[in-house]
Amino acid sequence: MTESRTAPARFPVTVDVVALTVADDALNVLLVTRLLEPFRGQLALPGGFVLPGEDLAAAAARELAEETGVEHVPGHLEQLGSYGPRGRDPRGDVLTVAHLLLAPNFPVLSAGSDAELAAWYPVSHFLDGELQLAFDHERILADAVERAKSKIEYSPLGAVFCAEEFTVAQLRAVYEAVWGTRLDPRNFHRKATGTPGFLEDTGRTTAGDAGRPAALFRLAPAARPAAGQPTRAVLNPPLMRPPS
Amino acid sequence: MTESRTAPARFPVTVDVVALTVADDALNVLLVTRLLEPFRGQLALPGGFVLPGEDLAAAAARELAEETGVEHVPGHLEQLGSYGPRGRDPRGDVLTVAHLLLAPNFPVLSAGSDAELAAWYPVSHFLDGELQLAFDHERILADAVERAKSKIEYSPLGAVFCAEEFTVAQLRAVYEAVWGTRLDPRNFHRKATGTPGFLEDTGRTTAGDAGRPAALFRLAPAARPAAGQPTRAVLNPPLMRPPS
DNA sequence: CGATTAATTGTCAAGGTGACGATAAGTGTT
DNA sequence: AACACTTATCGTCACCTTGACAATTAATCG
Structure with a gap:
C-alpha cells in the first residue's frame, strides 16, 4: 500500500x-x-x-x-x-x-x-x-446471471432456489431455467442422486399430483451453506451444462 | 438504489x-x-x-x-x-x-x-x-491463490505464467506449482495438446537441454487474453486437479 | 559409444455421459 | 374396475475421458 x-x-x-x-x-x-x-x-x-x-x-x-x-x-x-x-x-x-x-x-x-x-x-x-x-x-x-450459471455447475447451490425439501424434477427445473436448456430427466436424476454429498433422501414423497409420486430430498449437510463458509464444491465432476 | x-x-x-x-x-x-x-x-x-x-x-x-x-x-x-x-x-x-x-x-x-x-x-x-x-x-x-487454482482448471490462463513460447513441461510445472501436486507428464501432455483451442504448435523446438528436445507452443489465438474480453473458457472438460 | 535424461506416443481398464427403452406408481376417465 | 395418461425411477449400451503405466524417440553426458 x-x-x-x-x-x-x-x-x-x-x-x-x-x-x-x-x-x-x-x-x-x-x-x-x-x-x-x-x-x-x-x-x-x-x-x-x-x-x-x-x-x-x-x-x-x-x-x-x-x-x-x-x-x-x-x-x-x-x-x-x-x-x-x-x-x-x-x-x-x-x-x-x-x-x-x-x-x-x-x-x-x-x-x-x-x-x-x-x-x-x-x-x-x-x-x-x-x-x-x-x-x-x-x-x-449479465455478470450475475453468468456467475449463477457457472455456480450451479460445480456447487450444490442450485438447491437454494428450491424450498427446504424438493424433488429431483424441481431441481432439474431450476437448472433448465438458469441454463436455458432442457435436460434429460433420467440422466439428471442419475447424476443428482448419484453425486455423493449432494442430496439427502427425506424418505417422504410428494402426493396429489399427476404421475408417480416423487421422492423428497433436501440438501445434504455437507452441502448446506454454512454462514461464512464458501460452500465447498461437492459436484466433482460438475453437472455439465450442454454446449450452447 | x-x-x-x-x-x-x-x-x-x-x-x-x-x-x-x-x-x-x-x-x-x-x-x-x-x-x-x-x-x-x-x-x-x-x-x-x-x-x-x-x-x-x-x-x-x-x-x-x-x-x-x-x-x-x-x-x-x-x-x-x-x-x-x-x-x-x-x-x-x-x-x-x-x-x-x-x-x-x-x-x-x-x-x-x-x-x-x-x-x-x-x-x-x-x-x-x-x-x-x-x-x-x-x-x-489466500483467496487469490484459491482463485488462481481454480482459474487454471477451466481457463487457458495457466499459460500466462509462462513466456510467450513454452514447452508442455513448462506448462505442467506451472500447474504443479499452483496446485501443489505432481501430474503425470504423459497424461498432461495428452490433455494439453489434445484440447482444441488451447495450444498452438510453433513448429520449433528447444535445444541444449538434456533429454529429447521439446516442441515449443504458444497460446492459441482463441485462448489469448484479449483486452476487455473475459477470456472464454476453452478447457472443456477442464483440466481436473487431483483430489487433495 | 553406451548410459542417462526428458519428450512423446501408445495401450488398456475403469468410470462417467448422452441417448433412449422399460417399469413403476400414482391420477383421471369411462 | 379397467383403461388411458402422466411423471418418476431404473436399466442398457455405445462412446469418450481419465489414470496408470509400457514403449519409443531424440537429445546430452561421461
Whole structure:
C-alpha cells in the first residue's frame, strides 16, 4: 500500500444486489422502480449507500431487507464484484459493490418501502435488450446471471432456489431455467442422486399430483451453506451444462 | 438504489494487487516492505488509494507499475473481490478492491520506488502462517491463490505464467506449482495438446537441454487474453486437479 | 559409444455421459 | 374396475475421458 502525503480521495460507496430466483420455469430478478432522479421511473437493482461502520455483506442484506419488506431474506448471498467508480452515475463517481443472491421464490411486499416498488421480473427481458435498466445495471445483471450459471455447475447451490425439501424434477427445473436448456430427466436424476454429498433422501414423497409420486430430498449437510463458509464444491465432476 | 436525504457517507478506497508468478517450481507473490506506519517494516501487498477520476483496473495497473518500477506489467489482471471497510486498517474504515495478476516471472526493480521495496516471495510462507502480512492481506492472498487454482482448471490462463513460447513441461510445472501436486507428464501432455483451442504448435523446438528436445507452443489465438474480453473458457472438460 | 535424461506416443481398464427403452406408481376417465 | 395418461425411477449400451503405466524417440553426458 502506497502512502500519500495528502488526504486520500473518498468515494461514495453503494451496494447493489442481484437477487435471482426461479419462477414459472424462468430465471427472475428482483428489481425496484425508481421514484427519484436520476433514472426516475426506470427499473433498477435494489441497493443503496453503505453506512459508516457497516460491512459490505451487512449493507447488502440490509438494503435487501429494506426494499423487499422481508426481515430475513432467504437464500445464498455472495459478493459479485465491484464496478466503477467512473461513468456509472450521472451525479458523479460512485463505486458499487454488486452482490448476488440465489433464493427461493419468496414474496416481496411491493407495498413495503416508501421509496421504491420491488417485484420479480424475468431476466430475459433485460438480457436481450428488450427492456432497459438504470445505471450500469444491465451489465451487472449479465455478470450475475453468468456467475449463477457457472455456480450451479460445480456447487450444490442450485438447491437454494428450491424450498427446504424438493424433488429431483424441481431441481432439474431450476437448472433448465438458469441454463436455458432442457435436460434429460433420467440422466439428471442419475447424476443428482448419484453425486455423493449432494442430496439427502427425506424418505417422504410428494402426493396429489399427476404421475408417480416423487421422492423428497433436501440438501445434504455437507452441502448446506454454512454462514461464512464458501460452500465447498461437492459436484466433482460438475453437472455439465450442454454446449450452447 | 435507495436514496438518502443526507449526503452519502464516503470511504477511502484502495486497490491491492495479488501478483502471482511461478519461480523455482513454487508459486510466488509480489510483496512490498512497508516503510511507513502502520505495519511499518512488515510485508504487504502492493496497492494504494484510488485517485479521483480513475477506474479500478486502471488504479491497480498504476500501483503495480509504480511499485515495481515496470512500466507495462505483463500478465492477466482481473478483479478478485472487495474487502471491508470495517476492521482492516487501524487508521479507520478503508474499502479495498483486491485484484489478481497472473504473470510470467518478470524482474522487479527493488530499487525503484522510494516508498517501498518490492520482491517476490513464495506464497507457502504466508499460507501456513509461518510469516505474517500487514492488514488483512493474508486472507486476500489466500483467496487469490484459491482463485488462481481454480482459474487454471477451466481457463487457458495457466499459460500466462509462462513466456510467450513454452514447452508442455513448462506448462505442467506451472500447474504443479499452483496446485501443489505432481501430474503425470504423459497424461498432461495428452490433455494439453489434445484440447482444441488451447495450444498452438510453433513448429520449433528447444535445444541444449538434456533429454529429447521439446516442441515449443504458444497460446492459441482463441485462448489469448484479449483486452476487455473475459477470456472464454476453452478447457472443456477442464483440466481436473487431483483430489487433495 | 553406451548410459542417462526428458519428450512423446501408445495401450488398456475403469468410470462417467448422452441417448433412449422399460417399469413403476400414482391420477383421471369411462 | 379397467383403461388411458402422466411423471418418476431404473436399466442398457455405445462412446469418450481419465489414470496408470509400457514403449519409443531424440537429445546430452561421461
